[in-house]
Amino acid sequence: MKTIFVKPADVDRKWYLVDAEGKVLGRLASRVVAVLRGKNKPAYAPHWDLGDSVVIVNADKVVLTGRKKSQKMYYRHSRYPGGFRAETYETVAARKPAWPLERAIEGMLPKNALGRKIFKRLKVYAGPEHPHAAQKPEKLEIS
Numbered sequence: 001m002k003t004i005f006v007k008p009a010d011v012d013r014k015w016y017l018v019d020a021e022g023k024v025l026g027r028l029a030s031r032v033v034a035v036l037r038g039k040n041k042p043a044y045a046p047h048w049d050l051g052d053s054v055v056i057v058n059a060d061k062v063v064l065t066g067r068k069k070s071q072k073m074y075y076r077h078s079r080y081p082g083g084f085r086a087e088t089y090e091t092v093a094a095r096k097p098a099w100p101l102e103r104a105i106e107g108m109l110p111k112n113a114l115g116r117k118i119f120k121r122l123k124v125y126a127g128p129e130h131p132h133a134a135q136k137p138e139k140l141e142i143s
Helices: 025-037 089-095 099-107 113-119
Strands: 015-019 053-057 073-077 084-088 122-124
Touching: 015 025, 025 053, 025 099, 025 113, 073 089, 084 089, 089 099, 099 113, 099 122
Parallel strands: 015 053, 053 122
Antiparallel strands: 073 084
């Protein structure tokens, strides 16, 4: 069996459109990460950037199971004394509706230069409109 080596110029990139309405946050994020990293391609290797671009619309209508809407917390620290902040999903989603989905996807990507490069190919929008009509994205069905 021969090992496949793909040159950066030979990578076939596509654009996918995902409608997040009614989808569970974590399940949607894990399936989008697989497409962003290129795990759906036969030449996948963890150290190569073979993934496709993904546009997510209706991110504000994503669903959380159980009581996570009121119990899930997001933490941050300003690195100053007393700078610890904690917010629930409800308050964060009211302020920035697309951010929780972006954060879930970013948390599943590698924590290095490759992960930052892959994350740039993700576009998340709270509403149904997006400015990427010129790319003619294909629909990606995620159950």
